[in-house]
Amino acid sequence: MTTINDIARLANVSRSTVSRCLNNNGYVSEEAKERIDKVIKETGYMPSQSAQTLRTKKSGVVGVILPKISTETASRVVSGINAVLQNNGFQLLLTDTSLDPAKEIEFIRLLQAKHVDGIILLATNTEKELLQAIEASKVPIVALGQEIPNIASVTYSDYAATQDMLAYFLEKGHKHIGYIGVYEEDPAVGVIRKQAFMDKMKQLDLVLKDNWVEQGDFSIESGYEAMKRMVESDKSNLPTAVFVATDNMAIGTMQYLKEASYRIPADIAVGSIGASTLSAFVEPTLTTVDFLNEEAGERVATLMLQAFNGKKNTEKLRHSYRLIKRDSV
Amino acid sequence: MTTINDIARLANVSRSTVSRCLNNNGYVSEEAKERIDKVIKETGYMPSQSAQTLRTKKSGVVGVILPKISTETASRVVSGINAVLQNNGFQLLLTDTSLDPAKEIEFIRLLQAKHVDGIILLATNTEKELLQAIEASKVPIVALGQEIPNIASVTYSDYAATQDMLAYFLEKGHKHIGYIGVYEEDPAVGVIRKQAFMDKMKQLDLVLKDNWVEQGDFSIESGYEAMKRMVESDKSNLPTAVFVATDNMAIGTMQYLKEASYRIPADIAVGSIGASTLSAFVEPTLTTVDFLNEEAGERVATLMLQAFNGKKNTEKLRHSYRLIKRDSV
DNA sequence: TTCTTTTGTGGAATCGATACCACATTTTAG
DNA sequence: CTAAAATGTGGTATCGATTCCACAAAAGAA
Missing domain, CATH: 3.40.50.2300 (Response regulator)
Incomplete structure (x- = not known):
């Protein structure tokens, strides 16, 4: 794997300059920039996410805790979440609790160890242990489908x-x-x-x-x-x-x-x-x-993005719905 | 966030000893082990995945590239994959190409930058660029649904x-x-x-x-x-x-x-x-x-695990199927 | 008793990035 | 024309783990 050091060497600059160029902050001369870009293109270099995460505490990954991964509702919601987050440079880390409440808690902690930037929780309960785990979380958590004290959520009507x-x-x-x-x-x-x-x-x-x-x-x-x-x-x-x-x-x-x-x-x-x-x-x-699940997914994802932008909110959004009148009534 | 250094300090041992204890390799005395375990329990410490990944080059994450995330087939397959991998301590990182072949390639590279341990690809084509990206991959790739030269796959019948x-x-x-x-x-x-x-x-x-x-x-x-x-x-x-x-x-x-x-x-x-x-x-x-998608998902996941265990294989498995005779014929 | 071997521990380098700081050079202002 | 500000660059510490190595103490063998 090529690293930032290789790029620095090949472009005849210091590692710091490459980093500045990559994140375009600080000063970098035009010539240096060109040389670096050229080398990067040639080598197909991509910065190591784990090194970046370790240093910056941002991973570009959002964890999603689902009660069951293979349901129509879940896949609609995930699709909506993904649509918003992928556009903002985030990836989804999916976990499936198989409807086991203990796993919800386990995953909240596990995802944090993986340094996800945030967690989207499709809870199936609001037991005390779960609330404690949420309270203790270092990363923002937003919920979909259940109203949970002190955290932002989108709930269905x-x-x-x-x-x-x-x-x-x-x-x-x-x-x-x-x-x-x-x-x-x-x-x-x-x-x-x-x-x-x-x-x-x-x-x-x-x-x-x-x-x-x-x-x-x-x-x-x-x-x-x-x-x-x-x-x-x-x-x-x-x-x-x-x-x-x-x-x-x-x-x-x-x-x-x-x-x-x-x-x-x-x-x-x-x-x-x-x-x-x-x-x-x-x-x-x-x-x-x-219940317009996909839209609801987009909406929690948006809530998540807002949380990233520092807005500390505990907004409780109620999502709209549509009554579909058909032949069974 | 508590780190391995905090644990070391609280347990009155060196960072090395804590690490050895965590991974139980090398020698650790009973007393030290007890003190460390106690402190870990008290603090709820979990090792930072990004630091571990940086050091060991293993992330415990498998990337899945899907043509479309919200289809019944996709969710069945993902469920099968997840069942196997989650049991083996892996998490899934999902990406959705929205049927765009260029994104398949982009994600193969992106996932590598995230240091996934492997990639499961549900390809929709077998264009030259895709094959090149696969060839260039540093991590094992297995495919589901399409047969791809030189890599292991599960294909449908x-x-x-x-x-x-x-x-x-x-x-x-x-x-x-x-x-x-x-x-x-x-x-x-x-x-x-x-x-x-x-x-x-x-x-x-x-x-x-x-x-x-x-x-x-x-x-x-x-x-x-x-x-x-x-x-x-x-x-x-x-x-x-x-x-x-x-x-x-x-x-x-x-x-x-x-x-x-x-x-x-x-x-x-x-x-x-x-x-x-x-x-x-x-x-x-x-x-x-x-086509028994969930089973097929379990099967590629198993192939992935085999690849992790060093078995270099390019096995091409054909998955079984069942003809369901109903009223439309 | 002395010499190996086993057991237990800490120090230090390392992984690949970022960011602060110091310093040199150029540009602008007064 | 000199002082101050802007521009450009490299050195170095750091994030949180793992791992190799050196070394000491205890146990076993000769």
Whole structure:
């Protein structure tokens, strides 16, 4: 590997001059500059990032902590983040926690040892240990999807979107509405969406039978099973619509309903959140909410850049959304 | 940030001893070890990766060059790669070329400046400049999806899979078969799949009208347009089946056919390659080939690990596949 | 007992960059 | 015409680790 010393020697200047030329700060004469540029071109020299990082404490790398790397949401978000950061000369270091909260903490520390300039966290919980690890971090951390005390974040409009969907159900004449959600360790998806649902139901004074509320684990199968449990618990007394917390579970829900010969939406309508590609192609097409993940990714990335520019902020941005009305409601 | 010097001072030993203890090589007494471990635990010290990298030339990071970060294939592959490498203590540095061949080359050089230990390349072409950049690389490079001279790779079974699909068409009684492919800069998808198709057609002595061959650009829309062109060019003389090079284009193809009131597969059957999630949910469900991307990712990652262990190999692995017979044929 | 060998430790060089400082030379100002 | 400011360059310390070498003390062998 050619180093800055080789360049200095070949161009007949000191290492300092090469460095000044590279970073164009300080004075460098035209002749020197030309000689150096020529040598650099010839040798294909690129400065060693690790040496630069060691010296300057800047690596040009941003760490991203994802709950699961191979989901549509993750890849959209990453794409948005990458679009912004790559343009600003940053690379992404991806880590996948496989939904293991302990790993979130581990990675926060590991990424710091790697001297990332910042961390973008797609958290799935807000446990105390996590908050401590964040607090202790030497590099800026921004969050996407969950609101976390003292740090800047972009969050989705879980509350508003859920209520909008309910309003839309009502508009379509539904008064008996069921709910399929996820576990409550996940504040955004598990807690807020459910809260929004419950609040709205109470506000509208609608009945909600106990067996109209079910829970899954994000997977298509779990949506299938949840709906099955709901139907089998009391066939004579079913809701005319079901709000499902995620697209995938909604697709499972629809699978079961079709198998059990319920017509969608005539017998039971289904609405959810996610706007997965799939949602546009299932039969019937799924009414859902687009959280504009890619845009949201761009937005956290922008927040990250702002943090780099010294702006100490703990801004909490709520990202917009779009209700996509299709055939399932 | 606490450094190795702080640890040395607090534990009352020299920096060398701490280092030896950390890497457990050389002699360290039990007492010293205990004191050091205690101090490390208390301070939460982690060695600076950039200093280590600078000194040892090993970064624990593997670069991945992707044509496009937010595709289902990419995320499956990355997930497979990550599963293997993360377990072996490596992190992934992702780059997205946005299908720009110049960026592939740029990233190969950039990643080296970042001192990645190796590069996994999902190439979209095999142009001379790219091969030169690979040749010039100081770190091991392995490829996925394209066969590249002198380097180890995992490639998909494009040829065999295409011919298998044709055989299946025949089995179902189709003799008039059309083809929708992509541009030929892409050796794997553009050239080999087409070659396999043409070879088999010739071998079976089947007629192939000029207007039965069309081209798209991987997108759903381009599949729609390609099929439209085929149909409109000569409605009275259409194939009874179409092989489409990718799932997405096949889905576009089916969209057009349905709009134009052709029944699938009764009037025209459709088969493709990709096994996207979508393919299982469209109406009718799409007959396709599963290239087992995640497994393939694990496999290149393993190849990468072997390269780290000094095994100089240029093995060319062909990954297996599965024909998924569904309703569109 | 004396001579090797093993065990344990610290000093110093090194990796490849940056940045501060000192110094020389040129340019500009008063 | 001299003082001050601007320009250009090299020397050297430094970032935080690893690693080789020298050396001392303890253990084992002769």
